[in-house]
Amino acid sequence: MAEPTTDTGTFEELTLPLLARLYNLARWLTQDAVEAEELVQESCMKALRGFGSYRQGTNFSAWIYRIMRNTFLTSRAGLKHTTISLDDEESDVPEPATVGTPETALLASFDQQAIQGALEELPLHFREIILLCDVEEMSYQAISDALGIPIGTVMSRLSRARRAMRAQLAGMPNSPRPRSASR
Amino acid sequence: MNCDWIRQRMDAYVDNELPEAEAAEFEAHMRSCAACANAALEQTRLKLATRTAGQRFTPPAEFLQRMEQNLRPQSAKPSWRLLRWPVALPVAMAAALLLAVLLIANFQHRRAAYAELADLHVTTLASANPVDVISEDRHTVKPWFAGRIPFTFDLPELKDTGFELSGGRVVYLQHSPGAQLLYTLRKHRLSVFIFQDGQAWPGMMTGASSELSFHMESWSHSGLRYVIVGDVSDADIHSLAELLRKVARQ
Ligand SMILES: [Zn+2]
Numbered sequence: 001m002a003e004p005t006t007d008t009g010t011f012e013e014l015t016l017p018l019l020a021r022l023y024n025l026a027r028w029l030t031q032d033a034v035e036a037e038e039l040v041q042e043s044c045m046k047a048l049r050g051f052g053s054y055r056q057g058t059n060f061s062a063w064i065y066r067i068m069r070n071t072f073l074t075s076r077a078g079l080k081h082t083t084i085s086l087d088d089e090e091s092d093v094p095e096p097a098t099v100g101t102p103e104t105a106l107l108a109s110f111d112q113q114a115i116q117g118a119l120e121e122l123p124l125h126f127r128e129i130i131l132l133c134d135v136e137e138m139s140y141q142a143i144s145d146a147l148g149i150p151i152g153t154v155m156s157r158l159s160r161a162r163r164a165m166r167a168q169l170a171g172m173p174n175s176p177r178p179r180s181a182s183r
Numbered sequence: 184m185n186c187d188w189i190r191q192r193m194d195a196y197v198d199n200e201l202p203e204a205e206a207a208e209f210e211a212h213m214r215s216c217a218a219c220a221n222a223a224l225e226q227t228r229l230k231l232a233t234r235t236a237g238q239r240f241t242p243p244a245e246f247l248q249r250m251e252q253n254l255r256p257q258s259a260k261p262s263w264r265l266l267r268w269p270v271a272l273p274v275a276m277a278a279a280l281l282l283a284v285l286l287i288a289n290f291q292h293r294r295a296a297y298a299e300l301a302d303l304h305v306t307t308l309a310s311a312n313p314v315d316v317i318s319e320d321r322h323t324v325k326p327w328f329a330g331r332i333p334f335t336f337d338l339p340e341l342k343d344t345g346f347e348l349s350g351g352r353v354v355y356l357q358h359s360p361g362a363q364l365l366y367t368l369r370k371h372r373l374s375v376f377i378f379q380d381g382q383a384w385p386g387m388m389t390g391a392s393s394e395l396s397f398h399m400e401s402w403s404h405s406g407l408r409y410v411i412v413g414d415v416s417d418a419d420i421h422s423l424a425e426l427l428r429k430v431a432r433q
Contacts (some may be wrong), residue, residue: 005379007312009312011254012254012255014356015254016254016255017352017353017355018252019242019247019250019251020193020241020242020247020360023240023241023242023246024237024238024239024240024241024242027239027240027241028237028240033240036240037242037243037246040242040250041249041250041253044250044253044254047221047253057184110228110229110232110233110236112235114235115229115232115233115236115237116236116237116239119233119236119237125349128364130233130237131237133198134230134233134234134237135234135237135238135330137234137330139200139330140195140198140200155194157193158194159194162194162226162229165229165233166229181219
């Protein structure tokens, strides 16, 4: 599933094909259409200015996503997330999931709107790692590069994020709530 | 291996991140333990459902257009981008590119969409990494596009046809994402472009075109626009087109 990291090219060659995906991620981060456009635009400008620091051949989407999330987290909208994102997860060893927990009884087919609703409810750092892993299909190494955290933390955060998502899904009625439908 | 060992590696297994030896043990356990096999199946389903659900937001066309202009200020004459390519290009190839630039510039005048595809084809040939998914196997290439473009397509079996698949990549044409598949025939390379057919295609027509050094054939099927571009004969292009049309009809 990990794509070969053979990204080389000019800035525009690398960035243009990613715009739609960056926008999607930006919408999930900001949860606002206008802010998402501004975020992508500002991030691309920053990335262009800093393109000299990109090492050709490494994972470009991880590199540019890192710029985008830093841009977001230091923006006014992002600042309110940083306090909840910087939790003490590094000291929190995830307990092994045991067989027969209610989570694994969730074999029903997954409803798309329920998943979108659950993602919206997750804290930012859980939402983004699930998006990078499951939607962007980044490898753990690429996620580690994008988020600037060790691979061990990628794994523990991902495991916690998925448990939180299952908890959301389990506790959620199947019908979409008005809030998620209006977005 | 007990079930706890398995559950601790469930994420890594489903994310395809387990070392080979551990993945083998993991799978061996699943063959004898229905509970763990179910858990893995369920988690895979959730991952796939999340992949679809997470691709939720599409950028407005004006936004993409603005961004493309920002990133590519010279987009008014895209052909000249060819001139900025690596100095290390072999001389013959550079000459061929120059010729292509002139031909494309002329061509573009008449058929903007075809010209852009020819440009994309030439760009691909000159690139050090022409494709993003490198595979001769259509069963690898087709699923790679899932989630990257908003439609699916089928690729033909090539046995005994002389054509070989080298891989594919996502391309943008007039702001719509599409697939570019690279094929070879007797060392010549051909691009097959597949896009959603629609209003984004002014001047796009069905039929073959061979006015220039590139030969092309284009058709529409089930809402998809196919264009083949290559420096082989019309007949060769037509036979690849037939293969694609046949598999699309199945
Ligand atoms: Zn078991």
